[in-house]
Amino acid sequence: MDLKQRDLKQQDLKQQDLKQDSKSSNRRGFLKGGAALAGLAAGAVQSAKAQPPVAELRAKGTSKEQVAYGDRSKYETSVRKSVAERASPDAFGLVFHVNAPLQDFYGSISPSSLHYVATHRGAFVPDIDPKEHRVMIHGMVDRPLIFTMDDLKRLPFVTRQHFVECAGNRAKSTQTTVQETHGLTSNAEYTGVLLSTLLKECGVQKGASWIVAEGAEEVKGAGSIPLGKAMDDCLVAYGQNGEALRPQQGYPVRLMVPGFEGIFQIKYLRRIKVVDQFYMTYNDYGHITTDARAAALANQVGPKSVITFPSGGQKLPGPGYYEISGLAWSGQGAIKKVEVSTDGGKTWKDGELRTTPYRMAHTRFGFHWKWDGKACEILSRCTDELGTVQPSRAQVAKYWNEPLTKGFRAKGMDNTIMAWRIDAEGSIHNGLA
Amino acid sequence: MDLKQRDLKQQDLKQQDLKQDSKSSNRRGFLKGGAALAGLAAGAVQSAKAQPPVAELRAKGTSKEQVAYGDRSKYETSVRKSVAERASPDAFGLVFHVNAPLQDFYGSISPSSLHYVATHRGAFVPDIDPKEHRVMIHGMVDRPLIFTMDDLKRLPFVTRQHFVECAGNRAKSTQTTVQETHGLTSNAEYTGVLLSTLLKECGVQKGASWIVAEGAEEVKGAGSIPLGKAMDDCLVAYGQNGEALRPQQGYPVRLMVPGFEGIFQIKYLRRIKVVDQFYMTYNDYGHITTDARAAALANQVGPKSVITFPSGGQKLPGPGYYEISGLAWSGQGAIKKVEVSTDGGKTWKDGELRTTPYRMAHTRFGFHWKWDGKACEILSRCTDELGTVQPSRAQVAKYWNEPLTKGFRAKGMDNTIMAWRIDAEGSIHNGLA
């Protein structure tokens, strides 16, 4: 039987419409045809529906913009929030300190759109054209050099996960959520050139001992970093989580000083001057204290961890199995161990590290837990590769010979253990309150 | 001297304005005051400029939306692009196959907004409310179970980097850029529950040998996966790069079948049926071939790599140092080695792995290179943990006893070596052309 001879019988359909339909290379045309067909027989078969118009189909679909560069689901509403003390943007449009919603993060990567933000004074997020941007290295070097962004990208690169944490990231009894207590830290995969590569290219001179790094934003935020650190693992980073660094993290290029407090991780990096002394810039003021121990604690972050689920403001629907989840990090190196207590710190059991514990990076931990429905307190503490254990607030208060009041403040970067109280209804509260 | 007695002399300024100014808690008020002050003395000092109005400051700053959930710089314009064969979205709003701009990626993470997209038939990106979404497991199990998203998130999770690659990801001589030749693969950090955790919870029955996994989107895309793989390392993933899975990658939950071709990584996962045979769904058709060897090659991705810089369509500004960069991955496990040739494959030297080579994940490699300004051809080839080496097109053609023409097509998932030709002007061209 010849297929072509056995054409569909179309006596009850407008032959003309069909011809136009099947030959049309215009998509709207054939859709119109389809609709016409459906309409023609609508009386005959109950279940038939008119072909929806193209506009309706398009509305259901995806815009060109979403294909080009996608966004998250409209049902995902997690957002960064200004610290309680000051709105960002403020009336001037300045951004100051913005907490990341750690309770909504998965794994070790902080989504770039939700990475915490802090600036040196309250600053505009500068609008920098990368074609115009330069990074200059000068001072006590044999060969000062100035690099375009293209130059930097031609050089050997490294890719590393690192956290950044603001010195202001300290839990207070007045806060409710982990976003408020610990939200001034985030973690990303950074790609860039080792600062040592650039410094060697310039030839560091004898007698040099510090660098001053400086940004291109309006306040020209600067910081002093020991040359030893600069030559060790500092990174001139242009990539963040696979794409260009985000504007609020320093686009087009920032300095990463792994493990040091956030203020040293100079954003919008435009200049590094090699010098022979601590330069005591405005941003270095955080270290101004008469106690050398307090100064030491302000420089780097100690081992620190926090449970992000369950955490303050959340509610457990009832007794049963819950996987406790959290983040651990240290400015001193990689996390080696995380322990979890579900009885207010009386007993501790090992949690599991669920992501590779990179040096100076967030590591995700998990802990199997069955909630019996009774009020309890959950805590986490971590140990880093140097064997330093995250301290309790009581230990720190004792070290400083201060009373452990609700308002007690650990000096320097606060890395004390955080507690969440779970009541019998499953509501979760700040354990410091 | 008492500070309060030595008030600033303001005989030439309007005292009233100042009082209002300094006491005002209204920011607009004091800015106006500032402007007034500046205006008053404008004649006296040349360099004085009027304080800009708040509106101007705000325009310079950051919108609330950018603080809440940030976007990339306006200078970053890298976008995904539809495959040459079919536009996405098409006239219906359907998305089909969209290439990721690999040439713009850094490190190992593919930015979620630029992750490649492919669908089962051409599909709408469904608009799924995660509160309504369920994942059901049934079939040959002792205890069928249905999970809400909250249920899934209570269970033990893992976080792992994995690539996804479409079977259509094959370089052709007609293509120009690496986005076109290799853009149907991307890599992300996924967080979710091991499928084995869920299957064990249900109790898999004797005689079961496959699963059928199915999505909730309109075409209910489904695929058959061997139970051995399902119990090994498949992941029911709800997190992608730290936040919720993106809609175009299967929000709110997808199946990861690490190393298998993309079509098996069921998006919008709503059902897993445990069965006792290969179900030969529409999507399993890719394997329909009479040659068992070709079928084997269609299932998993072999070791594969590609140089992303310098790559097709780019131009080197002149002779000198360039860091060659690229991606390597394998469906069989972790990448062990990447070699690079800059002389058209005559000699090979080891590149450096710049990110942790995870199993079934993209790994970033780098290679130090000084371009002498002469025409040349650059290639990369990788070796995975099983010792399998990425083959050349010539080797594959020989294996199949086919002539190595320009149009030669490797059967199954094409993992052949890619070449880029650099001409004396520094322009980079497809080496297959």
Add this chain to the structure above:
Amino acid sequence: MASLKPVLLTAILAAAQIGWAQAPAYGVGRTPTADEIKAWDIAIGPDGKELPPGKGTAKEGARLFLLKGCGGCHGATGIGGRAPALVKGGPPAVPGQAMPAGMEGMHMVPDTGIMALRSPYAATLWDYISRGMPLNREGTLKPDEVYAITAFLLYKNEVIKSEDEVMDQDTLRKLVMPNRKGYAEIPDWKRNTPRLANYP
């Protein structure tokens, strides 16, 4: 259907089964009702055992093919629209245009790009029409309608000879498709095993 050799992992399974069928560890999730399972359990295996009651002929299918809008995308006769051709012998879906990316690697014999012909089992054809068609009203076809449209495509592709032949659970399961032997068995999957021994 016995030729399908369904149990590919028997050896592995026998060893591992005991561990897999363990008691629930977490008690998270709930048991779905029979109705909930039934509503979602749409996958039809190659042996067609899940095919629902119902029937249809190519003659009915021809009418439904237009009525349901299939012809709007695939061409009124199953050829010539922008969507893939469903009937052999015509020009490709879009003249001069290659197969869409992702379908290129499939090494299809000419004409077996037509789904009704590529499918080694008629049940798979039924399954796909049922779950994935027509555009924007997927899953709304009733079993009788799916049987009829299946019959229409089988008839147009000369798999069945009469436009009055009734397709139902039984006839579809018995039908021997032209491509019944046109596929290789899917290789067994084993961790840490190359996808194909001796492939370069």
Add this chain to the structure above:
Amino acid sequence: MASLKPVLLTAILAAAQIGWAQAPAYGVGRTPTADEIKAWDIAIGPDGKELPPGKGTAKEGARLFLLKGCGGCHGATGIGGRAPALVKGGPPAVPGQAMPAGMEGMHMVPDTGIMALRSPYAATLWDYISRGMPLNREGTLKPDEVYAITAFLLYKNEVIKSEDEVMDQDTLRKLVMPNRKGYAEIPDWKRNTPRLANYP
């Protein structure tokens, strides 16, 4: 200034220096011109050796403080605006409001929260005014203006005694700030060393 003990890393440096001063390996980047360096080289070290020529008095500074808009944010007298107080003795910047996050950990002695008083060196004060003020016109103040505003803040905070005292390169470098001994030396940084021995 000798008390600053600037060279903290001498021992490490002596060992490593040879490696660091190697020949250029990549030849990427270019040499900046002297003018390019000068235009960006704004950092003034604590010893003030980079302070540019120029001068100013508190009297001039008082006028400039208002003229340049400083008073709009910091309060006309340097106290009482929304921006941090610049003069001691007044109420906090915003009554009842804590120090902004990030400044809380600084353990500031009361009143040394005032930058002019916290700073152990006058050069740092000059540096910050020069680079970071005033809002939205940062970096536009001329050296004479910065000297004058610096003098104004020093005078208001009783660091200098006369509103006619001229502040210039020399006087600023010689000025002994109240907080000169109010800071501990920054600890040396060594890889794989805990930030503070015996800290719990």
